Amino acid sequence: MGQMLAARLHIPSRTLRLEEVERPRPGAGQVLVKVQAAGVCLSDVHLIDGTLSPLLLKGDTVTLGHEVSGTIAETGEGVTAWSAGQRVVLHAGEVRDGVTYTRGVDYDGGWAEYALSSETALTALPDVIPFDQGAIIPDAVSTPWGAITTTGAVRPAEAVGVWGVGGLGVHAVQLLRAVGACPIIAVDPSETARERALAAGADLALDSADPALRETVAGATGRQGLDVAFDFAGVPAVREQALGVLAPKGRLVLVGLTDQPLAVVDGTRFSYLQQRILGHYGSDMPVALPQLLRLVQSGRLDFAGSISEVLPLARAAEAVEMLHKKAGNPIRLVLRP
Structure with a gap:
Protein backbone atom coordinates (compact mmCIF):
# COMPACT_ATOMS: atom_id res chain seq x y z
CA MET A 1 0.00 0.00 0.00
CA GLY A 2 2.94 2.36 0.43
CA GLN A 3 3.86 4.88 3.07
CA MET A 4 2.40 8.25 4.06
CA LEU A 5 3.36 11.17 6.30
CA ALA A 6 1.49 11.62 9.60
CA ALA A 7 1.83 13.82 12.70
CA ARG A 8 1.52 11.41 15.62
CA LEU A 9 1.36 12.04 19.35
CA HIS A 10 3.07 9.61 21.74
CA ILE A 11 0.78 9.88 24.76
CA PRO A 12 3.12 8.76 27.59
CA SER A 13 5.77 11.36 26.67
CA ARG A 14 3.39 13.88 25.04
CA THR A 15 5.79 14.02 22.11
CA LEU A 16 4.52 15.04 18.66
CA ARG A 17 6.45 13.35 15.87
CA LEU A 18 6.26 13.56 12.09
CA GLU A 19 6.50 9.96 10.93
CA GLU A 20 6.35 7.81 7.81
CA VAL A 21 3.66 5.20 8.47
CA GLU A 22 1.86 2.62 6.41
CA ARG A 23 -1.00 4.03 4.38
CA PRO A 24 -4.21 2.46 5.76
CA ARG A 25 -6.57 0.31 3.74
CA PRO A 26 -10.35 0.67 4.08
CA GLY A 27 -12.12 -2.33 5.53
CA ALA A 28 -15.76 -3.29 5.15
CA GLY A 29 -17.98 -0.24 5.56
CA GLN A 30 -15.03 2.17 5.48
CA VAL A 31 -13.65 4.76 3.07
CA LEU A 32 -10.11 6.08 2.67
CA VAL A 33 -9.92 9.85 2.29
CA LYS A 34 -7.06 11.77 0.75
CA VAL A 35 -6.74 14.68 3.19
CA GLN A 36 -6.84 18.16 1.63
CA ALA A 37 -7.10 20.23 4.83
CA ALA A 38 -7.01 19.62 8.59
CA GLY A 39 -7.71 22.19 11.30
CA VAL A 40 -5.53 22.81 14.34
CA CYS A 41 -7.67 23.12 17.47
CA LEU A 42 -6.95 24.12 21.06
CA SER A 43 -7.99 20.58 21.99
CA ASP A 44 -4.96 19.36 20.03
CA VAL A 45 -2.78 21.70 22.08
CA HIS A 46 -4.32 20.34 25.28
CA LEU A 47 -3.70 16.76 24.18
CA ILE A 48 -0.05 17.60 23.64
CA ASP A 49 0.39 19.51 26.91
CA GLY A 50 -1.37 16.78 28.91
CA THR A 51 -4.47 18.75 29.92
CA LEU A 52 -6.57 16.23 27.98
CA SER A 53 -6.03 12.50 27.63
CA PRO A 54 -7.66 9.90 25.37
CA LEU A 55 -10.07 7.62 27.18
CA LEU A 56 -10.65 4.99 24.49
CA LEU A 57 -7.37 4.89 22.55
CA LYS A 58 -5.94 1.45 21.84
CA GLY A 59 -2.18 1.74 22.12
CA ASP A 60 -0.06 4.72 23.14
CA THR A 61 0.20 6.75 19.92
CA VAL A 62 -2.41 8.52 17.80
CA THR A 63 -2.47 10.66 14.66
CA LEU A 64 -4.00 13.98 15.69
CA GLY A 65 -6.64 15.99 13.83
CA HIS A 66 -10.43 15.95 14.21
CA GLU A 67 -11.27 18.70 11.69
CA VAL A 68 -10.72 17.13 8.28
CA SER A 69 -11.82 17.51 4.66
CA GLY A 70 -10.65 15.79 1.50
CA THR A 71 -11.57 13.54 -1.40
CA ILE A 72 -12.42 9.86 -1.33
CA ALA A 73 -9.47 7.82 -2.55
CA GLU A 74 -10.82 4.31 -2.08
CA THR A 75 -13.87 2.54 -0.71
CA GLY A 76 -14.05 -0.68 1.26
CA GLU A 77 -16.22 -3.73 0.82
CA GLY A 78 -19.95 -3.05 0.85
CA VAL A 79 -19.70 0.74 0.48
CA THR A 80 -22.16 1.92 -2.17
CA ALA A 81 -23.03 5.48 -1.08
CA TRP A 82 -19.57 6.90 -1.85
CA SER A 83 -17.19 6.75 -4.78
CA ALA A 84 -13.63 7.82 -5.51
CA GLY A 85 -13.15 11.53 -6.14
CA GLN A 86 -16.09 12.81 -4.06
CA ARG A 87 -15.38 15.84 -1.85
CA VAL A 88 -16.21 15.19 1.81
CA VAL A 89 -15.99 16.50 5.35
CA LEU A 90 -15.20 13.91 8.00
CA HIS A 91 -17.18 13.88 11.21
CA ALA A 92 -15.18 14.64 14.35
CA GLY A 93 -16.13 11.29 15.81
CA GLU A 94 -17.80 7.94 15.24
CA VAL A 95 -20.22 5.83 17.25
CA ARG A 96 -19.04 2.26 17.73
CA ASP A 97 -21.16 -0.24 19.66
CA GLY A 98 -23.04 2.64 21.24
CA VAL A 99 -19.88 4.48 22.35
CA THR A 100 -18.70 7.75 20.81
CA TYR A 101 -15.05 7.83 19.79
CA THR A 102 -13.36 11.13 18.95
CA ARG A 103 -11.27 11.32 15.78
CA GLY A 104 -7.65 12.27 16.41
CA VAL A 105 -8.06 11.41 20.09
CA ASP A 106 -9.42 7.87 20.45
CA TYR A 107 -8.40 6.78 16.94
CA ASP A 108 -6.22 8.15 14.14
CA GLY A 109 -7.23 11.53 12.75
CA GLY A 110 -6.44 13.72 9.79
CA TRP A 111 -3.00 15.23 10.39
CA ALA A 112 -1.85 12.84 7.68
CA GLU A 113 -1.91 12.37 3.94
CA TYR A 114 -4.78 9.90 4.22
CA ALA A 115 -7.44 9.16 6.85
CA LEU A 116 -9.91 6.33 7.36
CA SER A 117 -13.58 6.90 8.09
CA SER A 118 -16.69 4.86 8.58
CA GLU A 119 -18.99 5.31 5.58
CA THR A 120 -21.56 6.87 7.95
CA ALA A 121 -19.15 9.40 9.52
CA LEU A 122 -18.71 11.82 6.65
CA THR A 123 -20.78 14.38 4.75
CA ALA A 124 -20.53 15.57 1.15
CA LEU A 125 -18.72 18.91 0.75
CA PRO A 126 -20.30 21.17 -1.90
CA ASP A 127 -17.98 22.27 -4.71
CA VAL A 128 -18.41 25.95 -3.83
CA ILE A 129 -16.95 25.52 -0.32
CA PRO A 130 -13.12 25.42 -0.19
CA PHE A 131 -11.50 22.50 1.60
CA ASP A 132 -9.97 24.72 4.31
CA GLN A 133 -13.35 26.19 5.27
CA GLY A 134 -15.04 22.79 5.08
CA ALA A 135 -12.41 21.25 7.35
CA ILE A 136 -13.02 23.58 10.29
CA ILE A 137 -16.80 23.21 10.36
CA PRO A 138 -16.64 20.00 12.44
CA ASP A 139 -15.89 21.32 15.96
CA ALA A 140 -14.87 24.95 15.36
CA VAL A 141 -18.32 25.73 13.97
CA SER A 142 -20.50 22.72 14.72
CA THR A 143 -19.68 22.70 18.44
CA PRO A 144 -20.93 26.27 19.05
CA TRP A 145 -23.84 25.54 16.69
CA GLY A 146 -24.88 22.57 18.83
CA ALA A 147 -24.36 24.58 22.02
CA ILE A 148 -26.57 27.38 20.70
CA THR A 149 -29.35 25.48 18.95
CA THR A 150 -29.60 22.34 21.10
CA THR A 151 -28.07 22.66 24.58
CA GLY A 152 -28.68 26.38 25.06
CA HIS A 280 -21.98 20.79 26.29
CA TYR A 281 -19.61 18.73 24.14
CA GLY A 282 -19.41 18.49 20.34
CA SER A 283 -22.55 18.29 18.24
CA ASP A 284 -24.90 15.89 16.47
CA MET A 285 -22.75 15.67 13.31
CA PRO A 286 -25.28 14.00 10.97
CA VAL A 287 -27.68 16.88 11.70
CA ALA A 288 -25.35 19.84 12.30
CA LEU A 289 -22.96 19.40 9.37
CA PRO A 290 -25.60 19.38 6.59
CA GLN A 291 -27.31 22.37 8.22
CA LEU A 292 -24.11 24.40 8.40
CA LEU A 293 -22.90 23.42 4.94
CA ARG A 294 -26.28 24.47 3.54
CA LEU A 295 -26.02 27.85 5.27
CA VAL A 296 -22.51 28.38 3.90
CA GLN A 297 -23.47 27.23 0.41
CA SER A 298 -26.40 29.65 0.35
CA GLY A 299 -24.24 32.58 1.47
CA ARG A 300 -25.87 32.95 4.89
CA LEU A 301 -22.57 32.17 6.63
CA ASP A 302 -19.00 32.79 5.51
CA PHE A 303 -15.94 31.40 7.28
CA ALA A 304 -13.28 32.63 4.86
CA GLY A 305 -12.09 35.09 7.52
CA SER A 306 -11.64 32.24 10.01
CA ILE A 307 -8.67 30.75 8.16
CA SER A 308 -5.77 32.62 9.71
CA GLU A 309 -3.02 30.66 7.93
CA VAL A 310 -2.51 27.48 5.94
CA LEU A 311 0.67 25.54 6.73
CA PRO A 312 2.14 22.32 5.29
CA LEU A 313 1.71 19.18 7.38
CA ALA A 314 5.47 19.15 8.01
CA ARG A 315 5.00 22.32 10.11
CA ALA A 316 2.40 20.75 12.44
CA ALA A 317 4.52 21.33 15.56
CA GLU A 318 5.00 24.97 14.58
CA ALA A 319 1.25 25.40 14.11
CA VAL A 320 0.63 23.97 17.60
CA GLU A 321 3.15 26.39 19.08
CA MET A 322 1.56 29.34 17.24
CA LEU A 323 -1.87 28.46 18.61
CA HIS A 324 -0.52 27.82 22.11
CA LYS A 325 1.18 31.23 22.21
CA LYS A 326 -1.65 32.93 20.27
CA ALA A 327 0.94 34.24 17.83
CA GLY A 328 -0.97 36.62 15.57
CA ASN A 329 -4.21 35.79 17.46
CA PRO A 330 -5.28 33.07 15.00
CA ILE A 331 -8.86 31.90 14.72
CA ARG A 332 -8.01 28.67 12.91
CA LEU A 333 -4.75 27.36 11.52
CA VAL A 334 -5.05 24.71 8.83
CA LEU A 335 -2.57 22.00 7.84
CA ARG A 336 -2.33 20.85 4.23
CA PRO A 337 -0.50 17.58 3.40
Whole structure:
Protein backbone atom coordinates (compact mmCIF):
# COMPACT_ATOMS: atom_id res chain seq x y z
CA MET A 1 0.00 0.00 0.00
CA GLY A 2 2.94 2.36 0.43
CA GLN A 3 3.86 4.88 3.07
CA MET A 4 2.40 8.25 4.06
CA LEU A 5 3.36 11.17 6.30
CA ALA A 6 1.49 11.62 9.60
CA ALA A 7 1.83 13.82 12.70
CA ARG A 8 1.52 11.41 15.62
CA LEU A 9 1.36 12.04 19.35
CA HIS A 10 3.07 9.61 21.74
CA ILE A 11 0.78 9.88 24.76
CA PRO A 12 3.12 8.76 27.59
CA SER A 13 5.77 11.36 26.67
CA ARG A 14 3.39 13.88 25.04
CA THR A 15 5.79 14.02 22.11
CA LEU A 16 4.52 15.04 18.66
CA ARG A 17 6.45 13.35 15.87
CA LEU A 18 6.26 13.56 12.09
CA GLU A 19 6.50 9.96 10.93
CA GLU A 20 6.35 7.81 7.81
CA VAL A 21 3.66 5.20 8.47
CA GLU A 22 1.86 2.62 6.41
CA ARG A 23 -1.00 4.03 4.38
CA PRO A 24 -4.21 2.46 5.76
CA ARG A 25 -6.57 0.31 3.74
CA PRO A 26 -10.35 0.67 4.08
CA GLY A 27 -12.12 -2.33 5.53
CA ALA A 28 -15.76 -3.29 5.15
CA GLY A 29 -17.98 -0.24 5.56
CA GLN A 30 -15.03 2.17 5.48
CA VAL A 31 -13.65 4.76 3.07
CA LEU A 32 -10.11 6.08 2.67
CA VAL A 33 -9.92 9.85 2.29
CA LYS A 34 -7.06 11.77 0.75
CA VAL A 35 -6.74 14.68 3.19
CA GLN A 36 -6.84 18.16 1.63
CA ALA A 37 -7.10 20.23 4.83
CA ALA A 38 -7.01 19.62 8.59
CA GLY A 39 -7.71 22.19 11.30
CA VAL A 40 -5.53 22.81 14.34
CA CYS A 41 -7.67 23.12 17.47
CA LEU A 42 -6.95 24.12 21.06
CA SER A 43 -7.99 20.58 21.99
CA ASP A 44 -4.96 19.36 20.03
CA VAL A 45 -2.78 21.70 22.08
CA HIS A 46 -4.32 20.34 25.28
CA LEU A 47 -3.70 16.76 24.18
CA ILE A 48 -0.05 17.60 23.64
CA ASP A 49 0.39 19.51 26.91
CA GLY A 50 -1.37 16.78 28.91
CA THR A 51 -4.47 18.75 29.92
CA LEU A 52 -6.57 16.23 27.98
CA SER A 53 -6.03 12.50 27.63
CA PRO A 54 -7.66 9.90 25.37
CA LEU A 55 -10.07 7.62 27.18
CA LEU A 56 -10.65 4.99 24.49
CA LEU A 57 -7.37 4.89 22.55
CA LYS A 58 -5.94 1.45 21.84
CA GLY A 59 -2.18 1.74 22.12
CA ASP A 60 -0.06 4.72 23.14
CA THR A 61 0.20 6.75 19.92
CA VAL A 62 -2.41 8.52 17.80
CA THR A 63 -2.47 10.66 14.66
CA LEU A 64 -4.00 13.98 15.69
CA GLY A 65 -6.64 15.99 13.83
CA HIS A 66 -10.43 15.95 14.21
CA GLU A 67 -11.27 18.70 11.69
CA VAL A 68 -10.72 17.13 8.28
CA SER A 69 -11.82 17.51 4.66
CA GLY A 70 -10.65 15.79 1.50
CA THR A 71 -11.57 13.54 -1.40
CA ILE A 72 -12.42 9.86 -1.33
CA ALA A 73 -9.47 7.82 -2.55
CA GLU A 74 -10.82 4.31 -2.08
CA THR A 75 -13.87 2.54 -0.71
CA GLY A 76 -14.05 -0.68 1.26
CA GLU A 77 -16.22 -3.73 0.82
CA GLY A 78 -19.95 -3.05 0.85
CA VAL A 79 -19.70 0.74 0.48
CA THR A 80 -22.16 1.92 -2.17
CA ALA A 81 -23.03 5.48 -1.08
CA TRP A 82 -19.57 6.90 -1.85
CA SER A 83 -17.19 6.75 -4.78
CA ALA A 84 -13.63 7.82 -5.51
CA GLY A 85 -13.15 11.53 -6.14
CA GLN A 86 -16.09 12.81 -4.06
CA ARG A 87 -15.38 15.84 -1.85
CA VAL A 88 -16.21 15.19 1.81
CA VAL A 89 -15.99 16.50 5.35
CA LEU A 90 -15.20 13.91 8.00
CA HIS A 91 -17.18 13.88 11.21
CA ALA A 92 -15.18 14.64 14.35
CA GLY A 93 -16.13 11.29 15.81
CA GLU A 94 -17.80 7.94 15.24
CA VAL A 95 -20.22 5.83 17.25
CA ARG A 96 -19.04 2.26 17.73
CA ASP A 97 -21.16 -0.24 19.66
CA GLY A 98 -23.04 2.64 21.24
CA VAL A 99 -19.88 4.48 22.35
CA THR A 100 -18.70 7.75 20.81
CA TYR A 101 -15.05 7.83 19.79
CA THR A 102 -13.36 11.13 18.95
CA ARG A 103 -11.27 11.32 15.78
CA GLY A 104 -7.65 12.27 16.41
CA VAL A 105 -8.06 11.41 20.09
CA ASP A 106 -9.42 7.87 20.45
CA TYR A 107 -8.40 6.78 16.94
CA ASP A 108 -6.22 8.15 14.14
CA GLY A 109 -7.23 11.53 12.75
CA GLY A 110 -6.44 13.72 9.79
CA TRP A 111 -3.00 15.23 10.39
CA ALA A 112 -1.85 12.84 7.68
CA GLU A 113 -1.91 12.37 3.94
CA TYR A 114 -4.78 9.90 4.22
CA ALA A 115 -7.44 9.16 6.85
CA LEU A 116 -9.91 6.33 7.36
CA SER A 117 -13.58 6.90 8.09
CA SER A 118 -16.69 4.86 8.58
CA GLU A 119 -18.99 5.31 5.58
CA THR A 120 -21.56 6.87 7.95
CA ALA A 121 -19.15 9.40 9.52
CA LEU A 122 -18.71 11.82 6.65
CA THR A 123 -20.78 14.38 4.75
CA ALA A 124 -20.53 15.57 1.15
CA LEU A 125 -18.72 18.91 0.75
CA PRO A 126 -20.30 21.17 -1.90
CA ASP A 127 -17.98 22.27 -4.71
CA VAL A 128 -18.41 25.95 -3.83
CA ILE A 129 -16.95 25.52 -0.32
CA PRO A 130 -13.12 25.42 -0.19
CA PHE A 131 -11.50 22.50 1.60
CA ASP A 132 -9.97 24.72 4.31
CA GLN A 133 -13.35 26.19 5.27
CA GLY A 134 -15.04 22.79 5.08
CA ALA A 135 -12.41 21.25 7.35
CA ILE A 136 -13.02 23.58 10.29
CA ILE A 137 -16.80 23.21 10.36
CA PRO A 138 -16.64 20.00 12.44
CA ASP A 139 -15.89 21.32 15.96
CA ALA A 140 -14.87 24.95 15.36
CA VAL A 141 -18.32 25.73 13.97
CA SER A 142 -20.50 22.72 14.72
CA THR A 143 -19.68 22.70 18.44
CA PRO A 144 -20.93 26.27 19.05
CA TRP A 145 -23.84 25.54 16.69
CA GLY A 146 -24.88 22.57 18.83
CA ALA A 147 -24.36 24.58 22.02
CA ILE A 148 -26.57 27.38 20.70
CA THR A 149 -29.35 25.48 18.95
CA THR A 150 -29.60 22.34 21.10
CA THR A 151 -28.07 22.66 24.58
CA GLY A 152 -28.68 26.38 25.06
CA ALA A 153 -31.86 26.37 22.92
CA VAL A 154 -31.39 30.06 22.10
CA ARG A 155 -34.54 31.74 20.81
CA PRO A 156 -34.82 34.91 18.70
CA ALA A 157 -34.41 38.17 20.67
CA GLU A 158 -32.91 36.45 23.72
CA ALA A 159 -30.02 38.30 25.35
CA VAL A 160 -26.86 36.22 25.09
CA GLY A 161 -23.29 36.54 26.39
CA VAL A 162 -20.21 34.84 24.93
CA TRP A 163 -17.15 34.51 27.18
CA GLY A 164 -13.97 33.75 25.23
CA VAL A 165 -13.89 34.89 21.61
CA GLY A 166 -11.32 32.44 20.27
CA GLY A 167 -11.66 29.75 17.63
CA LEU A 168 -15.09 28.61 18.87
CA GLY A 169 -16.37 31.79 20.50
CA VAL A 170 -16.00 33.98 17.41
CA HIS A 171 -18.09 31.48 15.45
CA ALA A 172 -20.64 31.47 18.25
CA VAL A 173 -21.07 35.21 17.73
CA GLN A 174 -21.67 34.69 14.01
CA LEU A 175 -24.12 31.89 14.65
CA LEU A 176 -26.01 33.79 17.36
CA ARG A 177 -26.45 36.61 14.89
CA ALA A 178 -27.83 34.11 12.38
CA VAL A 179 -30.43 32.73 14.82
CA GLY A 180 -31.57 36.20 15.93
CA ALA A 181 -30.13 36.56 19.46
CA CYS A 182 -30.26 40.16 20.70
CA PRO A 183 -28.24 41.69 22.19
CA ILE A 184 -25.09 39.63 21.71
CA ILE A 185 -22.47 40.58 24.30
CA ALA A 186 -18.93 39.26 23.88
CA VAL A 187 -16.52 39.21 26.82
CA ASP A 188 -12.76 38.73 26.46
CA PRO A 189 -9.64 40.26 28.07
CA SER A 190 -7.99 40.62 24.64
CA GLU A 191 -8.65 43.84 22.75
CA THR A 192 -7.99 42.02 19.47
CA ALA A 193 -10.56 39.38 20.36
CA ARG A 194 -13.10 42.06 21.28
CA GLU A 195 -12.58 43.82 17.95
CA ARG A 196 -12.98 40.47 16.21
CA ALA A 197 -16.24 39.87 18.07
CA LEU A 198 -17.67 43.19 16.93
CA ALA A 199 -16.67 42.43 13.34
CA ALA A 200 -18.41 39.05 13.64
CA GLY A 201 -21.67 40.65 14.75
CA ALA A 202 -21.55 41.26 18.50
CA ASP A 203 -23.53 44.26 19.73
CA LEU A 204 -21.12 44.88 22.61
CA ALA A 205 -17.63 43.63 23.39
CA LEU A 206 -16.49 43.99 27.00
CA ASP A 207 -13.25 43.44 28.88
CA SER A 208 -13.74 40.75 31.52
CA ALA A 209 -11.63 42.89 33.89
CA ASP A 210 -13.92 45.92 33.51
CA PRO A 211 -15.37 46.71 36.99
CA ALA A 212 -18.45 48.14 35.27
CA LEU A 213 -19.19 44.93 33.35
CA ARG A 214 -22.15 43.91 35.47
CA GLU A 215 -23.76 47.33 35.20
CA THR A 216 -23.10 47.48 31.45
CA VAL A 217 -24.78 44.11 30.90
CA ALA A 218 -27.72 45.23 33.03
CA GLY A 219 -28.09 48.39 30.98
CA ALA A 220 -27.92 46.51 27.68
CA THR A 221 -30.59 44.00 28.75
CA GLY A 222 -33.14 46.33 30.27
CA ARG A 223 -31.97 45.37 33.78
CA GLN A 224 -33.05 41.77 33.13
CA GLY A 225 -29.68 40.09 32.66
CA LEU A 226 -28.66 37.46 30.11
CA ASP A 227 -31.06 34.75 29.07
CA VAL A 228 -28.11 32.55 28.06
CA ALA A 229 -24.37 32.78 28.77
CA PHE A 230 -21.78 30.63 27.01
CA ASP A 231 -18.40 29.85 28.53
CA PHE A 232 -15.96 29.07 25.71
CA ALA A 233 -12.93 29.84 27.88
CA GLY A 234 -13.13 26.97 30.37
CA VAL A 235 -12.06 29.25 33.22
CA PRO A 236 -13.70 29.07 36.71
CA ALA A 237 -13.63 32.87 37.12
CA VAL A 238 -15.54 33.23 33.84
CA ARG A 239 -18.28 30.95 35.07
CA GLU A 240 -18.67 32.91 38.29
CA GLN A 241 -18.82 36.18 36.36
CA ALA A 242 -21.37 34.79 33.89
CA LEU A 243 -23.61 33.46 36.68
CA GLY A 244 -23.56 36.92 38.23
CA VAL A 245 -25.22 38.50 35.18
CA LEU A 246 -27.74 35.76 34.33
CA ALA A 247 -31.43 36.61 34.23
CA PRO A 248 -33.99 34.68 36.28
CA LYS A 249 -34.29 31.20 34.70
CA GLY A 250 -31.15 31.98 32.71
CA ARG A 251 -28.93 29.22 31.33
CA LEU A 252 -25.16 28.97 31.63
CA VAL A 253 -23.74 26.65 28.96
CA LEU A 254 -20.26 25.24 29.61
CA VAL A 255 -18.42 24.59 26.33
CA GLY A 256 -14.80 25.34 27.26
CA LEU A 257 -13.07 22.35 28.84
CA THR A 258 -11.32 22.50 32.19
CA ASP A 259 -10.32 20.07 34.92
CA GLN A 260 -11.03 22.69 37.58
CA PRO A 261 -14.03 22.34 39.95
CA LEU A 262 -17.29 24.13 39.26
CA ALA A 263 -18.56 26.29 42.12
CA VAL A 264 -21.78 28.24 42.60
CA VAL A 265 -20.85 31.00 45.04
CA ASP A 266 -24.40 31.91 46.07
CA GLY A 267 -26.42 28.72 45.95
CA THR A 268 -29.52 30.30 47.48
CA ARG A 269 -29.65 33.02 44.80
CA PHE A 270 -29.06 30.43 42.08
CA SER A 271 -31.95 28.28 43.28
CA TYR A 272 -34.26 31.24 43.94
CA LEU A 273 -33.75 32.51 40.38
CA GLN A 274 -34.21 28.97 39.01
CA GLN A 275 -31.10 29.23 36.90
CA ARG A 276 -29.48 26.28 35.13
CA ILE A 277 -25.95 25.12 34.30
CA LEU A 278 -25.66 22.91 31.23
CA GLY A 279 -22.63 20.99 30.01
CA HIS A 280 -21.98 20.79 26.29
CA TYR A 281 -19.61 18.73 24.14
CA GLY A 282 -19.41 18.49 20.34
CA SER A 283 -22.55 18.29 18.24
CA ASP A 284 -24.90 15.89 16.47
CA MET A 285 -22.75 15.67 13.31
CA PRO A 286 -25.28 14.00 10.97
CA VAL A 287 -27.68 16.88 11.70
CA ALA A 288 -25.35 19.84 12.30
CA LEU A 289 -22.96 19.40 9.37
CA PRO A 290 -25.60 19.38 6.59
CA GLN A 291 -27.31 22.37 8.22
CA LEU A 292 -24.11 24.40 8.40
CA LEU A 293 -22.90 23.42 4.94
CA ARG A 294 -26.28 24.47 3.54
CA LEU A 295 -26.02 27.85 5.27
CA VAL A 296 -22.51 28.38 3.90
CA GLN A 297 -23.47 27.23 0.41
CA SER A 298 -26.40 29.65 0.35
CA GLY A 299 -24.24 32.58 1.47
CA ARG A 300 -25.87 32.95 4.89
CA LEU A 301 -22.57 32.17 6.63
CA ASP A 302 -19.00 32.79 5.51
CA PHE A 303 -15.94 31.40 7.28
CA ALA A 304 -13.28 32.63 4.86
CA GLY A 305 -12.09 35.09 7.52
CA SER A 306 -11.64 32.24 10.01
CA ILE A 307 -8.67 30.75 8.16
CA SER A 308 -5.77 32.62 9.71
CA GLU A 309 -3.02 30.66 7.93
CA VAL A 310 -2.51 27.48 5.94
CA LEU A 311 0.67 25.54 6.73
CA PRO A 312 2.14 22.32 5.29
CA LEU A 313 1.71 19.18 7.38
CA ALA A 314 5.47 19.15 8.01
CA ARG A 315 5.00 22.32 10.11
CA ALA A 316 2.40 20.75 12.44
CA ALA A 317 4.52 21.33 15.56
CA GLU A 318 5.00 24.97 14.58
CA ALA A 319 1.25 25.40 14.11
CA VAL A 320 0.63 23.97 17.60
CA GLU A 321 3.15 26.39 19.08
CA MET A 322 1.56 29.34 17.24
CA LEU A 323 -1.87 28.46 18.61
CA HIS A 324 -0.52 27.82 22.11
CA LYS A 325 1.18 31.23 22.21
CA LYS A 326 -1.65 32.93 20.27
CA ALA A 327 0.94 34.24 17.83
CA GLY A 328 -0.97 36.62 15.57
CA ASN A 329 -4.21 35.79 17.46
CA PRO A 330 -5.28 33.07 15.00
CA ILE A 331 -8.86 31.90 14.72
CA ARG A 332 -8.01 28.67 12.91
CA LEU A 333 -4.75 27.36 11.52
CA VAL A 334 -5.05 24.71 8.83
CA LEU A 335 -2.57 22.00 7.84
CA ARG A 336 -2.33 20.85 4.23
CA PRO A 337 -0.50 17.58 3.40
